Amino acid sequence: MDLNMSSPHTNLPDDCLVNIFQKLRSSDDRNTFGLTCRRWFHIRNISRRSLVLHFSYDTITYQTCLIHLPTLLNRFPFLSSVTIAGCTELSDSAFAELKNLGANLLSLSLHCCSNITDDGLALVVMQCSHLQSLTLYRCTITDTGLATVADSCKSLGSLNISYCVNITDHGIAAVSSGCLLLNVLVMSFCRGISGTGLRGCSKSIEYLEAECCMFTTEGLSASVRAGGLKYLNLSSPRCSAKFDGTAIGLAVRLQFLNLRLCRFLSNDSVAVIARSCPLLEEWSLAVCHEVDAEGWETIGLNCFSLKILHVNRCRNLCDRGLHSLRDGCPRLQVLHIHDCRVSYLGLELFRLRRQDVQLRSEELAEIGPRISNFFIEDYTHH
Numbered sequence: 001m002d003l004n005m006s007s008p009h010t011n012l013p014d015d016c017l018v019n020i021f022q023k024l025r026s027s028d029d030r031n032t033f034g035l036t037c038r039r040w041f042h043i044r045n046i047s048r049r050s051l052v053l054h055f056s057y058d059t060i061t062y063q064t065c066l067i068h069l070p071t072l073l074n075r076f077p078f079l080s081s082v083t084i085a086g087c088t089e090l091s092d093s094a095f096a097e098l099k100n101l102g103a104n105l106l107s108l109s110l111h112c113c114s115n116i117t118d119d120g121l122a123l124v125v126m127q128c129s130h131l132q133s134l135t136l137y138r139c140t141i142t143d144t145g146l147a148t149v150a151d152s153c154k155s156l157g158s159l160n161i162s163y164c165v166n167i168t169d170h171g172i173a174a175v176s177s178g179c180l181l182l183n184v185l186v187m188s189f190c191r192g193i194s195g196t197g198l199r200g201c202s203k204s205i206e207y208l209e210a211e212c213c214m215f216t217t218e219g220l221s222a223s224v225r226a227g228g229l230k231y232l233n234l235s236s237p238r239c240s241a242k243f244d245g246t247a248i249g250l251a252v253r254l255q256f257l258n259l260r261l262c263r264f265l266s267n268d269s270v271a272v273i274a275r276s277c278p279l280l281e282e283w284s285l286a287v288c289h290e291v292d293a294e295g296w297e298t299i300g301l302n303c304f305s306l307k308i309l310h311v312n313r314c315r316n317l318c319d320r321g322l323h324s325l326r327d328g329c330p331r332l333q334v335l336h337i338h339d340c341r342v343s344y345l346g347l348e349l350f351r352l353r354r355q356d357v358q359l360r361s362e363e364l365a366e367i368g369p370r371i372s373n374f375f376i377e378d379y380t381h382h
Helices: 014-022 027-034 038-047 059-075 092-104 118-125 143-152 169-178 217-224 245-250 267-276 293-302 319-327 344-353
Strands: 050-054 081-085 107-111 133-137 158-160 184-186 207-209 231-233 256-258 282-284 308-310 334-336 358-360
Touching: 014 027, 014 038, 027 038, 050 059, 059 092, 092 118, 118 143, 143 169, 217 245, 245 267, 267 293, 293 319, 319 344, 344 358
Parallel strands: 050 081, 081 107, 107 133, 133 158, 158 184, 184 207, 207 231, 231 256, 256 282, 282 308, 308 334, 334 358
Antiparallel strands: none
């Protein structure tokens, strides 16, 4: 037997080996593939499309990942998705290695990377201008960094800046005017945002998550005036007595509306929304204490598309209001209800008349589609 004779697999071209590698589903198989020889190790590296680093509380593991992050980023030159979570000591210089991915990088997610500055973000987004999905959760980015994103990433479709407490309406204005393909904007717990930065925003914004933002009446009007919104979350325990939800009626395409904890939402606001949003399918009014029989009657008479309604802990929902919901809302399928002023008899009468409706006691903080599903994060090949 000729020991110098090459094995059949050594004659396979790189594109065939890449195709074989991509068909391997388990991480063990992929790792074994890369350990076969140097060539196959290279094939594994250039075939990798995602990198997910969840940093450990173990000090040694944490420091090891921190030290070798630049090496990992250089080893995998064709990454399209990178997620880095919990790395509070990640420096701008180490993070800047991402810029070498260039146009290949489509998704970048940073969670609690508090050491990254506007300068570090700029170094990356100016070179990776094809980004479609960007998460900066609990980062210290300011309006300046967000303006750079707006100038550089014209293909951006999803942006999450939740808990970025340094962001104001100026940064939001830059993004809403510069990223005309933006479809999903998550800015929950950014208390420096009043909503006015969305004035003149693109109609492409269909999903807006603004939980615990301090929206003013003017800001609320600006956020919905474009008319493209399908999903809106304004739930907030800090909702003030001056909160005026009538502007939501401008969102005529709205399908999912979360007003949980908006305790001062009035009957007038509820009436405008019920009459002006004919496509509304799911609506949370949990803990909306000011909505009384008049408001529930308006919902019953006008919400013909409503399938799911949340009324948990609504102090002014009594038998009369439940009667209005029972006789209206013809497409209602699920009613989340508990801790209301509804009698046992009232509930039983509802069940008898509307056997097509499920009564559930659990109170949900999130409704509608999972917003995280709109962010490109491939966990299958990391």
